Amino acid sequence: MKLTSPQQALAENNLGLAHACANRFRGRGVEYEDLFQAGCVGLVKAAGGFDETLGYQFSTYAVPVILGEIKRVFRDGGSVKIGRAAKEKAMKLKKTQEELTGRLAREPSVSELAADAGMDVCETAILLSAGMPTVSLSREEDTDTDIPVPPPDEGVTARMDLSRALKKLTDRERELLRLRYEKGLTQTVTAQMLGMTQVQVSRREKQILLKLRGMME
Numbered sequence: 001m002k003l004t005s006p007q008q009a010l011a012e013n014n015l016g017l018a019h020a021c022a023n024r025f026r027g028r029g030v031e032y033e034d035l036f037q038a039g040c041v042g043l044v045k046a047a048g049g050f051d052e053t054l055g056y057q058f059s060t061y062a063v064p065v066i067l068g069e070i071k072r073v074f075r076d077g078g079s080v081k082i083g084r085a086a087k088e089k090a091m092k093l094k095k096t097q098e099e100l101t102g103r104l105a106r107e108p109s110v111s112e113l114a115a116d117a118g119m120d121v122c123e124t125a126i127l128l129s130a131g132m133p134t135v136s137l138s139r140e141e142d143t144d145t146d147i148p149v150p151p152p153d154e155g156v157t158a159r160m161d162l163s164r165a166l167k168k169l170t171d172r173e174r175e176l177l178r179l180r181y182e183k184g185l186t187q188t189v190t191a192q193m194l195g196m197t198q199v200q201v202s203r204r205e206k207q208i209l210l211k212l213r214g215m216m217e
Contacts, residue, residue: 003048009056011047012111018043018057021066035070042069046152060163090127093117165215173208180205 003011018039025035046062096117100108108116114124166174172194179190180201189200 003042003044007038007047007050010050011043014043014047014058015040017062018066021070024067025074030073034073038069038073039066042066080201093119093124093127103210161216162212165212168215169208169211170197173211176201177203177208 018036021042022032022035022039026032042065043062046058046065049065050058050061052058093113097108097113100113100116104112117124119127166177169177176190176194179185180187180195185193187201187205188198190196191198194201196204
C-alpha cells in the first residue's frame with residue numbers, strides 16, 4: 001500500500017503500537033520479529049484507511065487492524081508470507097544498510113535507512129524484520145532502542161477494550177460514569193443532576209462497573 005506523506009508520518013509516529021501489539025503475543029511459538037513485521041503491515045493498512053473526520057483517535061482504529069494482522073500469522077502457521085518482489089527489495093535494502101553503516105561508522109536508524117533508500121519507514125521496518133539484522137528505531141543517537149525491544153505502551157489494548165465496553169452501555173449509564181469519573185462529581189451532586197438519590201447512584205455505579213468488568217473479561 002502506497003501512503004501519502006501525512007499517512008506515512010502517521011504510521012512512523014505510531015510504530016509503538018505495532019511493538020505493543022506484537023509484545024502481547026510473546027512466548028506463543030512465533031518469533032517476535034515475525035509478530036512485529038505483521039504489526040507493521042497492519043499499521044500501514046490502518047494509516048492508509050484512517051479517517052480523522054470521524055472523530056476518534058488513530059490508536060482506536062489502528063489497534064484492531066494491527067492485532068488482526070498479527071493473529072493472521074498464527075492462522076498461517078507462524079510465518080509472515082513474503083513475496084519474491086519483497087525478498088528482492090529486502091536484499092537491496094540489506095546492501096544499502098551495509099553501505100550506510102560504513103558511511104556513518106555506526107548502525108543507522110530505520111528512519112535514516114528509509115531516507116537513504118527512498119522508502120517509507122514502515123516498509124523499511126517490515127523488510128528489516130523479514131530475517132534481516134535488527135536496527136535502531138530511535139531517531140536520536142543517544143537513545144537507541146533496537147528491535148525487538150517494545151516501548152512502554154502495554155496499556156493500549158486495555159484502553160481499547162474499555163472503549164468498546166463503554167459503547168455497549170446505555171446513554172444514561174455512560175452519563176453517570178461521565179459525571180462521576182470525567183467531571184469528578186460526588187455521588188450526591190450526580191444524583192441531583194440525574195434525578196436520583198445518592199443511594200441509587202451508589203448502587204447503580206457499582207452495577208455498571210461490574211458490568212464493564214464482565215464485558216472486558
